[in-house]
Amino acid sequence: MHAPDGFLSAGTALATGALSAGTVGVALRQSKARLRDKHIPLAGLAAAFVFAAQMINFPVVAGTTGHLVGGALAAIVLGPAVGAVVVTIVVIIQALAFADGGITALGYNILNMAIVPAFGGFAVFRLIRRLLPAGGGSVIAATGLAAGASVVMAAAAFSIEWLFGATAPIAFDTVFGAMVSVHVLIGVGEAVISAMVIAAVLKARPDLVYGARDLRASQLAETRPSPIRVFLIAGLLITLFVAAIASQFAADGPDGLESVARAVGIAQGERAWLEPLFADYATAGISNAGVSLAVAGSVGVVITILVTAGLLHGVRRRGGIEI
């Protein structure tokens, strides 16, 4: 998903650039406080690991391979702030020294590949860990689901950026439907691999896993294999469900969404004042612009809440208040 230069409008590049710079600034301060003077070598080696992990090809089915994106995994192992910083640095160096991803596209590339997966993915991880019993198996299951969700969130975030900065006459709902359904499949791979990686780290050095530091050794031993199978099936069902919903949005927008649109307050007449905000392209070709904006709005709200939750988590930890 290393978007090249000029893929989104200049204004969107600038706005996402400011947003990313601000968030990374906060994350930088948090990670400095967490790692103390170890932060430079440790974050550097962690970044080398993420970079190398993205080069590992995993077979998926019949000759096709995929690779890790790693944002959520990095956040769970290193903490959301350090994870976001590490992946941001990987993305910057890939653009500057490896010509992978545009330099003027750094704003949205960092947002989609580092900030949303790290903070959003970590929030999902925390949420699922609360729902599951305390134990190593739950950490593995939560990692898988968070990693899968982080990829879908990144795709949704890109679609919402498209709504503001589209450079081609393709409607938001087409982009959203296509991006999300493709990334649900990619997310399944990311989920399985991330869960397997965290299982290996938990077995050898559980003390290194930030997301499992609240567990005692006896609780960590609770890595019965059954939760993994359960989570695989649950994950598959959830992804199928999401894919079904996404494709519905991509089609015509069922009537139920109209009420959502009205509830959000951007239905037909009322959204007129919002129109100049969005790229003509992204709304022009839509059969029902109100529905699309409602979808984009609600998805955006969910992602924002998750990212903020992840960010706040780091800030709260820094204050020394245990949750």
Added chain:
Amino acid sequence: MGAGHAHALYVHGHTAIHRLPPETKVASALAFIVAVAITPREAIWAFGLYAMMLITVARIARVDGRFVAARLVTILPFVLFAFLIPFIGGGERVEIMGVAVSRSGVWAMWNIVAKATLGATSSILLAASTEVPEILRGMQRLRVPTLITAVATFMIRYLELTAEEFTRMRTAMVARGYNPRWLGDNRPLASSAGTLFIRSYERGERVHAAMLARGFTGEMPDLSGERASRGQWLAAASIPGIALFIAALAWWTR
């Protein structure tokens, strides 16, 4: 990645472009790409001029065209997507060679392909004429937070080592008959990745201990060295200067 070694994108040379201080090159590449990105897509002539400028820079830096073309594969998925836009895009239809396509879709395709190609080519030329540690030094001199450049320096230094460590693990597994075919077969590979993380983390701790032994205080010493002279800045600024002039002209004549 120790001193004297180069990475895949660097082309060894002693040309005028190679000799320019890195901060001038990074700033110049960034400004050039910004100029390309803000140019209206209808100004086809402007993009032609940009391409000619990049070809000139490549000539001076003695970077082969085939080298650049081979490295452009990173934008290929987006270019393929761009080629679909005229067919799936909405709006007014026009006939090109008997096929009805979206008029604004064709413009959008041109816009994405042209800007992505020019942007990626500029990045490739920057990386081809500047070694990675130099790029990082340039970023540092451009006031990018030291934390980012310092962490990136460590990342680059240990990247090849880390990647090769994984290759050795994979080779050992393959030598013992490991042949993964689908997603479920990945447990050994993923476990190795987990091991790789632990080894990287522990190496980080060892490196930190070694740094402490050599008097590390928690802040990286300023190694940015001598700054670029006014003349060097002027030389590097000429490229984006012309590009920004072209972009302004393109807006003027629109």
